[in-house]
Amino acid sequence: MAAVQSMPGLPSKPLPKYEQEPESKFDLEWADLVTLDLSQFDTPGGKERLAAQLKEAIHNVGFFYITNFGLSQDDVDRQFAIGKEFFSLPTEEKVKYKGSSLQRGCLLDRFDLRPGFSAILDDADFLVADLMNGNYNGYRPKGSGEILPGKRDNVEMYNVFKFIPQLEREQPAIVNEHREEIERFQRKIAEDVVQKLLVLISIILELPEDYLAKGHQYDDVSECHLRYMIYRHRTPEENAEYQNLYSKGHSDFGSLTLLFRQPVAALQIRMPDGSWKWVKPYPGSITVNIADVLQFWTAGYLKSSIHRVVAPPADQAHIDRLGLLYFLRPAYDLKLKTLDSPLLKRLGLKPENDTADEIKAGDWVRARVKGNQDKVPQGGNLEKPVIGGIKAKYYD
Numbered sequence: 001m002a003a004v005q006s007m008p009g010l011p012s013k014p015l016p017k018y019e020q021e022p023e024s025k026f027d028l029e030w031a032d033l034v035t036l037d038l039s040q041f042d043t044p045g046g047k048e049r050l051a052a053q054l055k056e057a058i059h060n061v062g063f064f065y066i067t068n069f070g071l072s073q074d075d076v077d078r079q080f081a082i083g084k085e086f087f088s089l090p091t092e093e094k095v096k097y098k099g100s101s102l103q104r105g106c107l108l109d110r111f112d113l114r115p116g117f118s119a120i121l122d123d124a125d126f127l128v129a130d131l132m133n134g135n136y137n138g139y140r141p142k143g144s145g146e147i148l149p150g151k152r153d154n155v156e157m158y159n160v161f162k163f164i165p166q167l168e169r170e171q172p173a174i175v176n177e178h179r180e181e182i183e184r185f186q187r188k189i190a191e192d193v194v195q196k197l198l199v200l201i202s203i204i205l206e207l208p209e210d211y212l213a214k215g216h217q218y219d220d221v222s223e224c225h226l227r228y229m230i231y232r233h234r235t236p237e238e239n240a241e242y243q244n245l246y247s248k249g250h251s252d253f254g255s256l257t258l259l260f261r262q263p264v265a266a267l268q269i270r271m272p273d274g275s276w277k278w279v280k281p282y283p284g285s286i287t288v289n290i291a292d293v294l295q296f297w298t299a300g301y302l303k304s305s306i307h308r309v310v311a312p313p314a315d316q317a318h319i320d321r322l323g324l325l326y327f328l329r330p331a332y333d334l335k336l337k338t339l340d341s342p343l344l345k346r347l348g349l350k351p352e353n354d355t356a357d358e359i360k361a362g363d364w365v366r367a368r369v370k371g372n373q374d375k376v377p378q379g380g381n382l383e384k385p386v387i388g389g390i391k392a393k394y395y396d
């Protein structure tokens with residue numbers, strides 16, 4: 001097999017220190033969001049207090065901040081530095097890391113060689129299918145999707161899936177060189193930070209505390225990933241042509257999205273009255289939002305919030321905006337059926353889509369990723385069929 005998965009013996013080049021951009025001086029219309037101090041989680045009554053605080057907040061809008069989550073700004077900045085190094089590579093180098101048939105052959109070889117993996121040979125297809133088929137593992141070049149008719153996006157992503165054998169893929173040198181650190185960072189989020197959030201949501205739903213955690217284990221095959229992202233800046237003329245949009249209003253596909261502090265103002269949330277508010281990046285915080293699968297599971301009690309990315313204010317308009325996000329998705333095979341929650345029963349909430357019960361969370365996520373490549377719906381009817389007759393909504 002030609003691909004090298006990791007190079008333990010290789011000395012890592014020191015990473016240049018990443019300096020975060022200064023905040024905008026503009027006084028923007030910021031969304032008023034609640035902040036959960038996760039250091040309270042293990043104190044007596046802490047979980048219950050945080051759950052009560054969160055319950056209030058997510059009724060309003062499915063976005064909130066967390067602080068004291070156990071990763072320092074230095075840990076976070078090192079991840080930004082890794083992303084920056086990767087995006088500075090020439091395009092020819094980066095496109096090698098898109099899902100491809102070459103990779104498929106390579107993975108099949110690997111599975112053949114490993115006892116115990118024959119059972120998932122059939123799954124290998126879905127694990128390594130290309131981006132156009134909904135595989136987000138690896139590189140997504142800019143221009144993969146349309147924003148306005150004939151106008152393509154300016155966003156590059158590098159998605160690092162979990163470091164488990166079924167999801168391994170060929171990685172660029174920068175990831176191989178810092179693999180241990182990336183895995184440590186990823187596991188801290190997956191095995192600690194999001195587990196706490198899932199406990200809080202289970203408490204809100206009056207379910208056993210570990211109920212949601214069970215469907216989100218690091219060893220589960222799922223579409224969870226750490227994402228490095230860059231929005232290349234546009235000129236004022238280009239921004240006018242694109243109606244200032246870098247990413248159309250959308251909801252995220254999985255369970256939760258965690259957005260590490262990104263001082264370049266550009267993210268906006270659609271409020272219940274249809275207005276857009278900016279999300280302020282507070283020092284030491286992660287912005288978290290609820291995504292589609294939690295909306296399905298809670299018959300719409302938890303809202304998969306609509307958000308978009310627009311041109312930054314004038315003092316940040318020249319910056320190529322780097323992002324670092326963690327996308328939490330459920331174990332692939334879990335169904336989108338409404339959970340058996342006493343709270344939801346009491347509220348008499350009914351599923352918003354009858355066909356969701358039998359759809360696998362992984363298939364939903366993949367269908368949404370696929371739908372996000374190339375054409376986005378335009379005009380008055382900004383809806384796109386996803387799977388099982390269910391549509392996703394987009395907003396300008």
Ligand SMILES: O=C(O)CCC(=O)C(=O)O
Binds near residue numbers: 247266307
């Ligand atoms: O870059 C951001 O602030 C948000 C990105 C986002 O919404 C997404 O990738 O789904």
Ligand SMILES: [Fe+2]
Binds near residue numbers: 307
């Ligand atoms: Fe998003």
